[in-house]
Amino acid sequence: MTRALHSSSEPLVGVVMGSDSDWRVMSDASQILSEFGVPHEVEVVSAHRTPDKLLRYGREARGRGIRVIIAGAGGAAHLPGMLASVTALPVVGVPVQLATLDGMDSLLSIVQMPAGIPVATVSINGAKNAGLLAARILGASDAALGDRVEQYARDLEAQVEEKNRRLKD
Numbered sequence: 001m002t003r004a005l006h007s008s009s010e011p012l013v014g015v016v017m018g019s020d021s022d023w024r025v026m027s028d029a030s031q032i033l034s035e036f037g038v039p040h041e042v043e044v045v046s047a048h049r050t051p052d053k054l055l056r057y058g059r060e061a062r063g064r065g066i067r068v069i070i071a072g073a074g075g076a077a078h079l080p081g082m083l084a085s086v087t088a089l090p091v092v093g094v095p096v097q098l099a100t101l102d103g104m105d106s107l108l109s110i111v112q113m114p115a116g117i118p119v120a121t122v123s124i125n126g127a128k129n130a131g132l133l134a135a136r137i138l139g140a141s142d143a144a145l146g147d148r149v150e151q152y153a154r155d156l157e158a159q160v161e162e163k164n165r166r167l168k169d
């Protein structure tokens, strides 16, 4: 499943993370996007260490043709919310689990957004679902991609039924 979404390979999804150390989790988003043939870019953007870059990235993303931002961060995870505050694009937040606090710090930092500035938060380390959510968002207006998303769900269903059948053998 590696067909290109468009003939152009201009990125439609921005996969950003607060640190290169988040890549162990965020690579799942990039991988599933690649499987669906969704062109995307990957960038380290830190809310606290590179605040000017954060603002620039958020403000310019839409004009560059990005349609969905997936933002992962751990600890005091302000990246997704701050990006959402400077762009009209949908932002999917991925709480990255660090060594302490079981990722609850990251989850709560991302999920409790004030009314008016939404972030679609997935589960702790849920980067694969973030990628799938981005594919679904794009697939709502791209029939070929929407079909691939539907087929993915049907394949999952078939896998569960196959495991169920084997269990009973």
Ligand code: RP5
Residues within 6 Å of the ligand: 017, 018, 019, 020, 021, 022, 046, 072, 073, 074, 075, 076, 096, 098
């Ligand atoms: C956060 O701090 C990053 O998103 C990362 O999850 C965490 C730790 O970063 P490093 O110290 O590993 O660079 O901003």
